Amino acid sequence: MTKKKPLLLITNDDGFQAKGINELIKALKGLGELVVMAPDGPRSGMSSAITSLVPIKYKVEREEEDLTVYSCTGTPVDCVKLAINEVLEREPDLLVSGINHGGNMAICVNYSGTMGATVEGCIFGVPSMGVSLLDHHPDADFTECVRLGRALAEKVLAEGLPHGTYLNLNVPRLIPVKGVKVCHQADGRWIKEFKQGEDGGGRPVYWLTGDFRNDDTREDNDMHCLDEGYATLVPCKIDVTDYAYLSTLKNWNF
Amino acid sequence: MTKKKPLLLITNDDGFQAKGINELIKALKGLGELVVMAPDGPRSGMSSAITSLVPIKYKVEREEEDLTVYSCTGTPVDCVKLAINEVLEREPDLLVSGINHGGNMAICVNYSGTMGATVEGCIFGVPSMGVSLLDHHPDADFTECVRLGRALAEKVLAEGLPHGTYLNLNVPRLIPVKGVKVCHQADGRWIKEFKQGEDGGGRPVYWLTGDFRNDDTREDNDMHCLDEGYATLVPCKIDVTDYAYLSTLKNWNF
Numbered sequence: 001m002t003k004k005k006p007l008l009l010i011t012n013d014d015g016f017q018a019k020g021i022n023e024l025i026k027a028l029k030g031l032g033e034l035v036v037m038a039p040d041g042p043r044s045g046m047s048s049a050i051t052s053l054v055p056i057k058y059k060v061e062r063e064e065e066d067l068t069v070y071s072c073t074g075t076p077v078d079c080v081k082l083a084i085n086e087v088l089e090r091e092p093d094l095l096v097s098g099i100n101h102g103g104n105m106a107i108c109v110n111y112s113g114t115m116g117a118t119v120e121g122c123i124f125g126v127p128s129m130g131v132s133l134l135d136h137h138p139d140a141d142f143t144e145c146v147r148l149g150r151a152l153a154e155k156v157l158a159e160g161l162p163h164g165t166y167l168n169l170n171v172p173r174l175i176p177v178k179g180v181k182v183c184h185q186a187d188g189r190w191i192k193e194f195k196q197g198e199d200g201g202g203r204p205v206y207w208l209t210g211d212f213r214n215d216d217t218r219e220d221n222d223m224h225c226l227d228e229g230y231a232t233l234v235p236c237k238i239d240v241t242d243y244a245y246l247s248t249l250k251n252w253n254f
Numbered sequence: 255m256t257k258k259k260p261l262l263l264i265t266n267d268d269g270f271q272a273k274g275i276n277e278l279i280k281a282l283k284g285l286g287e288l289v290v291m292a293p294d295g296p297r298s299g300m301s302s303a304i305t306s307l308v309p310i311k312y313k314v315e316r317e318e319e320d321l322t323v324y325s326c327t328g329t330p331v332d333c334v335k336l337a338i339n340e341v342l343e344r345e346p347d348l349l350v351s352g353i354n355h356g357g358n359m360a361i362c363v364n365y366s367g368t369m370g371a372t373v374e375g376c377i378f379g380v381p382s383m384g385v386s387l388l389d390h391h392p393d394a395d396f397t398e399c400v401r402l403g404r405a406l407a408e409k410v411l412a413e414g415l416p417h418g419t420y421l422n423l424n425v426p427r428l429i430p431v432k433g434v435k436v437c438h439q440a441d442g443r444w445i446k447e448f449k450q451g452e453d454g455g456g457r458p459v460y461w462l463t464g465d466f467r468n469d470d471t472r473e474d475n476d477m478h479c480l481d482e483g484y485a486t487l488v489p490c491k492i493d494v495t496d497y498a499y500l501s502t503l504k505n506w507n508f
Contacts, residue, residue: 047302047331048364055451055459077301077365082460085447107377109494110302111331123361123443148508155508164441165496182504184495187418189377193339197309205309206336235496235503240363241438242419242489249489250436254402254409 005066006032006157009083009092009121012100013043013076013113016061016069020099023142024131025067027150028096031157033066035092037083039113040071044102045208046113048120049075058082076117084124094157095121098131099145101138105170105222105232106186106212115168122166122238127156129167134226145171148180148231161235168234170226178229185234186221188214259320260286260411263337263346263375266354267297267330267367270315270323274353277396278385279321281404282350285411287320289346291337293367294325298356299462300367302374303329312336330371338378348411349375352385353399355392359424359476359486360440360466369422376420376492381410383421388480399425402434402485415489422488424480432483439488440475442468 008028012021016038028034037058056074063069070087072079076097084091100114109115114130121128131149133140152169161167168185171177193210214223222232262282266275270292282288291312310328317323324341326333334349354368363369368384375382385403387394406423415421422439425431447464468477476486 042307045304045306047300047304047370049301049303050299050365050462052299052462053296055453055461057453057457057459078462081447081462086450086460107492110373110377110492111304116301119364123364151508155506159506162496162499165499180508182500182506184497184500185493187493193335196340199309199311203311205311206340207309208304208306208332208335233503235499236494237496238361238364238494239439239441240490240492240494242416242491243438245416245419245489246436246438249487252409252413252436254405254434 006093007088007090008032008034009088009095010034010036011038011076011079011097011117013039013046014101015039015041016071018101019139020101020142023146024096024099024149027146028153031153035083035088036069037072037079037087039076039079040073043075043113045111046075046116047111048077048116051075051078056082076113077120080117080120092126094153095126095128096131096153099142099149100132101140102132102136103134103170104130104132104168105226106188109168109185109236118166119238122164127161129156129169131169133171135173141175144175144177164238165235168236169231170222171231172226172229174229177231181225181230181232183220183222183225183232183234186214186223187216188212188223260347261342261344262286262288263342263349264288264290265292265330265333265351265371267293267300268355269293269295270325272355273393274355274396277400278350278353278403281400282407285407286347289337289342290323291326291333291341293330293333294327297329297367299365300329300370301365302331302370305329305332310336330367331374334371334374346380348407349380349382350385350407353396353403354386355394356386356390357388357424358384358386358422359480360442363422363439363490372420373492376418381415383410383423385423387425389427395429398429398431418492419489422490423485424476425485426480426483428483431485435479435484435486437474437476437479437486437488440468440477441470442466442477
């Protein structure tokens, strides 16, 4: 009896045609059977959004040895749910989401569709990791992401991850990067978030934009390490409970 | 010099016309100046999604003494961003999101637009709380939510919340509830998540549905306490870093 090849589920939020996910497929080739279930177009900033008011669909886009690529009309989280509930014959051994065109450090983890899909894999109990490059260009250079993404995927396949924990890998534009730093999520936020414009009738409209302000003074925050030219790896939890605050709250009378 | 009235920002994910948010407005009347910026229609399951590919707009729906209601074309998070960046003259003293038609306990906090808006308030440094009723009916009875929501809002206005911590209040359908329990997020997930159907041309489509499976054996998990007839209050953090796992990860060589 031969051991089955590892099954890797791949997704993203930029759509199945994006360069980032195709670089990721190349990076993971040879590690097992690859199944891609990715949105049929861009779904950036979709966080963990799910589609409940309309149904979703999927179709095969490409089949090769050890690789099947499906596209899906839903969000990144829908893609993961659909693949695991309806399409895959067994639970995947690893989920990799990305490679995102754009960084997902600091609070970006909260808005990111790439990371939403990663969270979803983790909820299913699948060891899950997201990979992002701090470059929005459609033709960005993913060389360092490919190298580090593959190495991390091999490590996660070998070591597994604790229940409820997923990984967030971000890679700066610098080639080569200075190394990888294990970090915590920087404490900061976006400011000046809208650019005002006008619609065809002269009514004001608001376009999302903004600058990131890093309020974190601790040395190992991911934003700071990325600024210094390091790739960053942040372990994250799906349980958001503030356990330290439970005892205070238990004393509230209201 | 008189002290300014507290400024309360109210939002939801069911839209400004939903019964839940209108019950919330009544509940919070008298606590200060109320500004509602809510989606112009249902945005359930939008999590922390943001709108970046198209612009958003807003308009006034209603003005009364100490109350202005705006509707917005965006997501719940867009509503909060737009209100704080562009509409309000000062930072709000409190953000309340809800009252949601449907529970947001356990991992639902991850998918919920109601809680996405609450997270967003917290990112801005505004004391923020979400309120949800475990009843999806459009004409649900919000009596207990109104009572507990107001009492909690008064408490948060008086006490504040730690930086990076927000509150998630869930109320069961039972009237009266047995009390309020301070809980942690239950560890569980949705299963059997799709119902297959057909489109007009006979092609398979997938509708989101599912059952919740509670895997949590700890006594103070929110799902269990709700099942027992208690309202639950979970303090949550925006920093999702798994600090306990950092040291293990630092020993990985990859």
